[in-house]
Amino acid sequence: MSDLTQLDIAGARDAxxxxxxSAEELTNAYLDAIHEADPLNAxxxxxxxxxxxxxxxxxxxxxxxxxxxxxxxPLGIKDLFCTEGVKTTAASHILDGFTPAYESTVTRNLWDAxxxxxxxxxxxxxxxxxxxxxxxxxxxxxxxxxxxxxNALVPGGSSGGSAAAVAANLCAGATGTDxxxxxxxxxxxxxxxxxxxxxxxxxxxxxxxxxxxxxxxGPMTRTVRDAAIMLGAMAGHDAKDSTSxxxxxxxxxxxxxxxxxxxxxxxxxxxxxxxMPKEIEDLWQRGVDLLVEQGAKVKTVSLKRTKYAxxxxxxxxxxxxxxxxxxxxxxxxxxxxxxxxxxxxxENTRAAGFGAEVKxxxxxxxxxxxxxxxxxxxxxxxxxxxxxAQDFKDAFEDVDLILTPTAPEPAFGIGAKTDxxxxxxxxxxxxxxxxxxxxxxxxxxxGVSDKGLPLGLQLIGRAFDEETVLRGAYxxxxxxxxxxxxxxxxxx
Amino acid sequence: MxxxxxxxxxEVPPLVGELNQILDWVAQLEEVDxxxxxxxxxxxxxxxxxxxxxxxxxxxxxDVLRNAPDAREGHFTVPKVVE
Numbered sequence: 001m002s003d004l005t006q007l008d009i010a011g012a013r014d015a016x017x018x019x020x021x022s023a024e025e026l027t028n029a030y031l032d033a034i035h036e037a038d039p040l041n042a043x044x045x046x047x048x049x050x051x052x053x054x055x056x057x058x059x060x061x062x063x064x065x066x067x068x069x070x071x072x073x074p075l076g077i078k079d080l081f082c083t084e085g086v087k088t089t090a091a092s093h094i095l096d097g098f099t100p101a102y103e104s105t106v107t108r109n110l111w112d113a114x115x116x117x118x119x120x121x122x123x124x125x126x127x128x129x130x131x132x133x134x135x136x137x138x139x140x141x142x143x144x145x146x147x148x149x150x151n152a153l154v155p156g157g158s159s160g161g162s163a164a165a166v167a168a169n170l171c172a173g174a175t176g177t178d179x180x181x182x183x184x185x186x187x188x189x190x191x192x193x194x195x196x197x198x199x200x201x202x203x204x205x206x207x208x209x210x211x212x213x214x215x216x217x218g219p220m221t222r223t224v225r226d227a228a229i230m231l232g233a234m235a236g237h238d239a240k241d242s243t244s245x246x247x248x249x250x251x252x253x254x255x256x257x258x259x260x261x262x263x264x265x266x267x268x269x270x271x272x273x274x275x276m277p278k279e280i281e282d283l284w285q286r287g288v289d290l291l292v293e294q295g296a297k298v299k300t301v302s303l304k305r306t307k308y309a310x311x312x313x314x315x316x317x318x319x320x321x322x323x324x325x326x327x328x329x330x331x332x333x334x335x336x337x338x339x340x341x342x343x344x345x346x347e348n349t350r351a352a353g354f355g356a357e358v359k360x361x362x363x364x365x366x367x368x369x370x371x372x373x374x375x376x377x378x379x380x381x382x383x384x385x386x387x388x389a390q391d392f393k394d395a396f397e398d399v400d401l402i403l404t405p406t407a408p409e410p411a412f413g414i415g416a417k418t419d420x421x422x423x424x425x426x427x428x429x430x431x432x433x434x435x436x437x438x439x440x441x442x443x444x445x446x447g448v449s450d451k452g453l454p455l456g457l458q459l460i461g462r463a464f465d466e467e468t469v470l471r472g473a474y475x476x477x478x479x480x481x482x483x484x485x486x487x488x489x490x491x492x
Numbered sequence: 493m494x495x496x497x498x499x500x501x502x503e504v505p506p507l508v509g510e511l512n513q514i515l516d517w518v519a520q521l522e523e524v525d526x527x528x529x530x531x532x533x534x535x536x537x538x539x540x541x542x543x544x545x546x547x548x549x550x551x552x553x554x555d556v557l558r559n560a561p562d563a564r565e566g567h568f569t570v571p572k573v574v575e
């Protein structure tokens with residue numbers, strides 16, 4: 001067979017099942033592709049030896065008739081998931097040399113389903129960022145570039161390495177984590193599918209914590225079908241995470257068919273923000289038209305508190321982050337920078353170990369949680385969060401899914417927003433509300449910008465109704481017919 | 493500082509500017525009427541499950557210490573805290 005990396009998960013499953021290729025051959029094809037893609041900087045750690053060993057074990061299982069749902073599938077794993085015996089960095093200097101003695105539940109589930117670990121993908125430091133520029137290991141370059149322009153663009157973030165790796169065919173699929181849009185926004189900026197399931201659907205155990213009430217793992221794939229296959233393997237109840245929901249995982253792939261006929265799609269008027277670029281507005285309208293053509297009904301809905309979602313998020317998430325990141329003290333993990341006494345050792349270690357964006361969020365979080373400010377900031381934000389969730393609940397009385405753009409603009413240049421934290425935060429304006437409400441959302445590539453860059457549309461569903469989200473996304477994907485792939489400029 | 497991050501004098505002015513910009517921006521939340529609204533405590537409708545009260549894990553001292561920058565004789569070490 002020609003280039004095995006052209007196969008998506010469903011295609012590779014067929015090829016492996018028919019014996020057209022082995023997991024070892026497939027894995028080697030991806031390892032070669034990764035080797036040639038150094039300029040993208042998509043991986044922090046590549047594991048050729050371990051990957052081939054896991055692929056051989058997979059081939060042996062298949063021979064014994066024990067093939068799992070992801071048997072032999074070579075995956076990239078965001079470097080936020082702890083992997084036993086494999087360096088895990090969260091793209092932070094402060095975790096230098098950290099090698100977990102345990103495996104995260106999500107990755108454990110993937111290996112139990114037969115998947116192969118190719119390597120750990122680059123990301124924004126501690127998943128804080130929307131461009132993958134806050135990584136201690138350097139920015140990831142988007143496989144997509146402007147036509148006739150060699151300047152590097154960001155892949156989005158924080159799961160930017162996973163997004164770039166999937167877009168450039170460096171893995172069959174990848175894991176991401178999404179706190180305020182970290183799966184969906186990079187998926188949109190790289191022309192792939194990214195899904196954040198309902199909060200509680202995937203266990204958070206063994207995933208390095210950023211903001212615990214928001215963090216969710218999800219799949220990043222080339223197609224909606226692949227996302228369904230991968231999510232089925234990742235999800236499930238886990239007694240080790242008390243927020244993991246004890247409810248059966250449906251057969252997501254079986255839920256794809258059926259189309260959108262009979263479904264009502266909500267279009268939230270508040271998402272029509274001032275200054276929305278025409279290409280984004282056009283894409284959104286095109287998405288509406290395509291779903292109507294497929295037989296869906298469309299209804300305008302109101303999510304009144306939308307404009308407060310982003311500032312609410314930038315209180316809640318830093319507050320939780322400041323608490324979660326208190327553990328990096330120079331005593332228990334990784335980096336230690338000496339000081340005159342224990343306090344200065346803490347302070348020096350954290351000054352050297354954390355990057356600028358992480359420090360900003362810890363400082364904001366510490367401030368909004370401090371005595372005297374707690375009620376005005378944190379408590380107020382948690383009340384508004386209740387209202388935002390209520391807005392969604394009310395809207396879902398009338399509609400089955402909500403359609404929005406995923407991101408307010410296509411991929412931008414590396415360095416374009418690094419001096420202005422607020423303009424960077426605005427990239428998550430359409431993804432944060434569903435995160436605050438804990439709802440499932442998916443980004444589907446649906447068109448290209450005026451200058452040829454991929455654009456995504458987001459479908460949001462009811463809590464634990466990933467099936468309808470996937471069904472809608474599958475219909476939208478087929479109707480939109482996005483088949484673009486970047487030129488492989490990184491190989492030259 | 494509660495955050496326990498050492499900040500050099502020359503880093504302070506830009507940082508103050510950035511943090512004030514962010515805090516000014518989140519101040520728009522004051523205009524939302526939240527009288528009588530309960531703060532969110534759990535994003536999905538679920539009560540916290542109880543587990544059996546027995547020891548199900550532990551005995552992993554060496555695993556726990558393995559990633560410490562300076563572990564000795566079964567302990568984490570820190571600079572001297574008692575004179």
